[in-house]
Amino acid sequence: MATDKADKGRIAAQNRRARRDYAIEETFEAGLVLTGTEVKSLRLAQASINEAYAAVRDGELFLLNAHIPEYKPGIRFTHTPRRERKLLLKGREIRKLIGAVEREGMTLIPLSIYFNPRGLAKIEIALARGRNQRDKRDVIKERDWKMEQARLRRDKN
Numbered sequence: 001m002a003t004d005k006a007d008k009g010r011i012a013a014q015n016r017r018a019r020r021d022y023a024i025e026e027t028f029e030a031g032l033v034l035t036g037t038e039v040k041s042l043r044l045a046q047a048s049i050n051e052a053y054a055a056v057r058d059g060e061l062f063l064l065n066a067h068i069p070e071y072k073p074g075i076r077f078t079h080t081p082r083r084e085r086k087l088l089l090k091g092r093e094i095r096k097l098i099g100a101v102e103r104e105g106m107t108l109i110p111l112s113i114y115f116n117p118r119g120l121a122k123i124e125i126a127l128a129r130g131r132n133q134r135d136k137r138d139v140i141k142e143r144d145w146k147m148e149q150a151r152l153r154r155d156k157n
Contacts, residue, residue: 013047013113022128031088032121035079037071054108056098061087
C-alpha cells in the first residue's frame, strides 16, 4: 500500500490529470529499476509521466511511455528517454494487479515518482477505472458543491 504524503520525500514527476481522468480504486508504492543517469535526471525533476501507464509482460510489471530525459553531463553513458522500466512489487501485489487488469478491465497508471526519505526512487501507481466525459462532469459538480457547503458553513459562524 502507498504511504502517507508525509512519508514521501521530494517529488520528481507527477501526473496531475490522473485523478480527474480516472476513478482511483487503490494505490501501490513500487520501486523502479533505473540506470544512474535516469536517477540524476529524476533528481533534477525533469521527468514526465503524463502519458505513462503500466503493463504486464511475462508476469512482471513494466512502466511504459514515461519520459525521463537524457542527463546532459553524462552523455557518454546516457539512457534511452522512453525505455521500458521494470516495477518492483511483492509477488502477492503483482498477482493482485494482474488479476484486476485482466479480469476487471482496470488500468495501471502512475500518479507520481518521488524519492523516499532513504533517497530511493519510488513510484506511486494506481489501480484505476477510466471515466467518461459525463462522469468527469459529475465529479466536478460534486466537488464544487462540497466547496460551496463548506463556504456556507464557514460564513454562518
